[in-house]
Structures are given as C-alpha cells and as structure tokens.
Amino acid sequence: MIKVGVIGLGRMGMLHLMNATKIEGVKVVAAADSSKKALKKAEILGVKELFEDYHKLLNTSSDIDAVIISLPNFLHPESIRLALEEGLNVFVEKPLANTVEECEEIAKLVRKSGRRLMVGHCLRFLGVIEKMKGSLDKGIIGRLEVATLEEVINGPFAHPRVPAPVSDWWFDPKKSGGGALLDIGYHMIDLFRFFAGDAEVVFSSLDHKFSLPVEDGAILVLHSDESAAKGIVNSGWYQQTIFPKYNFRAILHGNAGFLSSDYMVPRNLYSHAAKEGVKNLFRKVVGKKVRYLSYTYYYEAFYRELEHFFDCIKKDVDPLVSVEDGLNTVKLIRQAYALADESSCKK
Ligand SMILES: NC(=O)c1ccc[n+]([C@@H]2O[C@H](COP(=O)([O-])OP(=O)(O)OC[C@H]3O[C@@H](n4cnc5c(N)ncnc54)[C@H](O)[C@@H]3O)[C@@H](O)[C@H]2O)c1
Structure with missing residues (x-):
C-alpha cells in the first residue's frame, strides 16, 4: 500500500x-x-x-x-x-x-x-491527446508542420456549483509567477513539446483585457529545432465557460493530412456521460476495473495522471512527465515573458 x-x-x-x-x-x-x-x-x-x-x-x-x-x-x-x-x-x-x-x-x-x-x-493524459500522439507517431499525417493549440476559458474565475472567491495569490505576480500564460499557456506549450519536441519561442504577445496585475491572454509562436515544426499557442482567461463546455482544441497539420481534437472528442458530453455510466456499471458487474471519472471525459485526465504516477512508484520506473519537462516548459514561459516585454518596450 x-x-x-x-x-x-x-x-x-x-x-x-x-x-x-x-x-x-x-x-x-x-x-x-x-x-x-x-x-x-x-x-x-x-x-x-x-x-x-x-x-x-x-x-x-x-x-x-x-x-x-x-x-x-x-x-x-x-x-x-x-x-x-x-x-x-x-x-x-x-x-x-x-x-x-x-x-x-x-x-x-x-x-x-x-x-x-x-x-x-x-x-497529456487526455484520451484525445493520446490518440493524436499515437496517430502522429504512426505517420498518419506525414511530417508535422504546424500545431495549433488553444484553450480560452475562465481560468481561476471558474464557476463551481457553490461560487467561491478566487484566492488572492492568483493575482499577485510574486506568488503566481504570471497569469493566463503560466496557467493555461503552460499546458499548450507542454503539448507542443509533447508533439514536436523541444522548442524556442519566436513570437509572444500578452493581453490585459481586465485591469489585473497579470496577463489574461497570450498568443505565442513556437519553433522546434528537433522536428522543424511550428506551434501556434492561443490561451486566455477571458471567456466564461461552464463545464462541460470546454474551449480547448489541438490541431496537428502534417504534410499528408491533419488531426483535430474537435473531431475526436465526444460530440455530446451528456450522452457520453450516460454511456460511460452504463459501461461502468457493466464493468463492475463483470468484475472489470471501473474507469473512475470516465463519464466526465475531460476530468478523467486528472485521475489518469495520478494513477500513472502511483503506477510508476509501484513499478519503480520514471513517470512519463519528467522534472525536465517541468523545467523546459517554464524556460519557454520565461522566454515568452521576456520577448513580450522587449516588444512592448519597442512600441
Ligand atoms: N492542472 C491544472 O489544470 C490546474 C488547474 C488549476 C490550478 N492548478 C495548479 O494547482 C495549484 C493549486 O491551485 P488551486 O486552484 O487549487 O488553488 P487554490 O487557491 O484553490 O488552493 C490552494 C490551497 O492551498 C492552501 N494554502 C495556501 N497557502 C498555504 C500554506 N502556507 N500552507 C498550507 N496550505 C496553504 C489554501 O488554503 C488553499 O486551500 C497551483 O499550482 C495551480 O497552478 C493546476
């Protein structure tokens, strides 16, 4: 145990x-x-x-x-x-x-x-992302040229069933380290690295639509020396989104085709939840492992990442997401902040 x-x-x-x-x-x-x-x-x-x-x-x-x-x-x-x-x-x-x-x-x-x-x-533990990575690695879309990764939601202003104030640390740059880029852009940058390999930030623009001390939107262009692919990252905190709505998509453009998460996630998350509920009941009856949170589709990724971590401890192997992945993602975030500062100084 x-x-x-x-x-x-x-x-x-x-x-x-x-x-x-x-x-x-x-x-x-x-x-x-x-x-x-x-x-x-x-x-x-x-x-x-x-x-x-x-x-x-x-x-x-x-x-x-x-x-x-x-x-x-x-x-x-x-x-x-x-x-x-x-x-x-x-x-x-x-x-x-x-x-x-x-x-x-x-x-x-x-x-x-x-x-x-x-x-x-x-x-990285979301079903659709795993499928896209599998197809990319099998060469189904040929060589990856451009990846578009976007998530625009309400970030820390998320609407729980019982509304709660947002913790102050989110808006204190010394404590949070940044805004939408560090919060959501982080995941998009990580996905680019997951699909395309190590990268550099070549363009960065931050938005301040609200009067917050941290940015509420970020658009970046990345380039990977490893695969020669380019990435377009669009992330923001400025859109009201109430779960199960989730404004996230990944599109991989290859020289022999494309993959879009929009075509691969369940079209109707309510009927997906109902189907998964029935499947889980069946899994329980026949003694199979119940897929906890599978009915939520997107939230299952949080369960699966933790399950993977504990599996690695049990098997004494390294997790799929290494400390270097964390380090390299933060390096790119800091590069993006520095680039955005430089270009705002020139204006
Ligand atoms: N993976 C994701 O998609 C995702 C989404 C949201 C947040 N996060 C990350 O999760 C982390 C937590 O975010 P959150 O949204 O849960 O924040 P939160 O403000 O809801 O929770 C932070 C908790 O830490 C407690 N806390 C603060 N200072 C403490 C101290 N000194 N000692 C003990 N407890 C203390 C607070 O009471 C609070 O319960 C952050 O690093 C955030 O970036 C990740």
Whole structure:
C-alpha cells in the first residue's frame, strides 16, 4: 500500500485527494492546508492525520511514501525540497516552480534524491491527446508542420456549483509567477513539446483585457529545432465557460493530412456521460476495473495522471512527465515573458 499525504486542499488539491482515494493500492493517510474548512472536508473523506502547517505533515506524519502538492505556485519549491529531503516521492501541480533557477534547483534535488517526481501535465493524459500522439507517431499525417493549440476559458474565475472567491495569490505576480500564460499557456506549450519536441519561442504577445496585475491572454509562436515544426499557442482567461463546455482544441497539420481534437472528442458530453455510466456499471458487474471519472471525459485526465504516477512508484520506473519537462516548459514561459516585454518596450 502506498501511503500518501496531500498538501494544499484548494480546487486542485481536493480533486487530487478524491481521485487518490479511488486508486487501488493507494491510501491517503494525511492532509495539510492552512484552512480549517479545507481540513474538515478532508476529514469527511476519511483522512485521519490533519495538519494546518504542511511542514508538520512532512516532519511528523507516520511513514508516508509520497505527497501530492497543490499549493499556490510560489510554495512549490520549498515544499518539494522538504518532501524530497524526507525521502518522499512527489506529484506536484504545474508549474514545477515560477522561475527557471528554482526549477533547475529542484531538478538537481530530484536526481540526488533518487525519488520520483512528476509534474501535473494533465492534458497529456487526455484520451484525445493520446490518440493524436499515437496517430502522429504512426505517420498518419506525414511530417508535422504546424500545431495549433488553444484553450480560452475562465481560468481561476471558474464557476463551481457553490461560487467561491478566487484566492488572492492568483493575482499577485510574486506568488503566481504570471497569469493566463503560466496557467493555461503552460499546458499548450507542454503539448507542443509533447508533439514536436523541444522548442524556442519566436513570437509572444500578452493581453490585459481586465485591469489585473497579470496577463489574461497570450498568443505565442513556437519553433522546434528537433522536428522543424511550428506551434501556434492561443490561451486566455477571458471567456466564461461552464463545464462541460470546454474551449480547448489541438490541431496537428502534417504534410499528408491533419488531426483535430474537435473531431475526436465526444460530440455530446451528456450522452457520453450516460454511456460511460452504463459501461461502468457493466464493468463492475463483470468484475472489470471501473474507469473512475470516465463519464466526465475531460476530468478523467486528472485521475489518469495520478494513477500513472502511483503506477510508476509501484513499478519503480520514471513517470512519463519528467522534472525536465517541468523545467523546459517554464524556460519557454520565461522566454515568452521576456520577448513580450522587449516588444512592448519597442512600441
Ligand atoms: N492542472 C491544472 O489544470 C490546474 C488547474 C488549476 C490550478 N492548478 C495548479 O494547482 C495549484 C493549486 O491551485 P488551486 O486552484 O487549487 O488553488 P487554490 O487557491 O484553490 O488552493 C490552494 C490551497 O492551498 C492552501 N494554502 C495556501 N497557502 C498555504 C500554506 N502556507 N500552507 C498550507 N496550505 C496553504 C489554501 O488554503 C488553499 O486551500 C497551483 O499550482 C495551480 O497552478 C493546476
């Protein structure tokens, strides 16, 4: 049994906690959050050891093997370092950290510790993205020329069933490290690297449609030396989107055809949910593994990334998303911020 501590129980942390409780061979034994309300929710979900101070979870919690960190971005480096020093495996929400220097430091610590660290690059675990990558690798669209990756949603302004204020750290650049680019553009850049290989940012433009101290939109052009492909990234926080609506698409243009996620995701997410519900019932009856969250289509990726992380710990192998993937994505983000600053100075 892998014993787990969950650190940070906000929007993402609670989702990870709930997902972890459904993974075979995993037990969430501890949770930490500075909010008593969040700890109460974890208690209701059966977590026994609760801490307001995550340092105490790391120092005193009984023999945990791994932690899931979903703290605000600026707390990632310290919490990762302490967890690795305690000999724990780490799943950390993206971004790995806010700066390249912090990411490099973490990469060194991971190598030294011999533990597994995976960054939450959840979109790589989305069914449609896996299918597109499989088809690309089989050569179905020939050589990849251009990838278009876009996600325009409401970011931290997401509308839960019970509306909640957005945590302040999101709009403090020192704590968040950035806005829509670091939040959503991050995933689009990671997908470009996933499809095309390592890249450089050749154009970057940031938007400030709202009066926020961080950008609410970003458009980038990327170029990969590895594959010679170009990427167009369009990301934003300015559109009201209520789940199951999800304004995300990936299009791969090859010299022998194209693949678009729009043609490959379920057309009607409500009928998909109903079908998956019935399939899961059948899976349960015949003793097959139930695909938890498969009815939500997009949200299943969060379950599958965590399942993969724990599988890697069980099998003692490296996760598909390495610490270098986290580091290289942050490098490109920082390049994009620097380029956007340069071009705004010239105007
Ligand atoms: N993969 C994705 O698609 C995705 C989506 C949203 C957020 N994220 C990432 O997940 C992480 C968390 O984001 P969120 O939306 O859950 O944020 P959030 O503000 O909802 O949650 C953060 C939690 O951390 C707790 N916290 C803050 N400071 C603390 C401290 N010093 N000690 C203990 N607890 C503390 C807060 O009480 C809160 O419960 C961020 O790194 C964010 O970038 C990823």
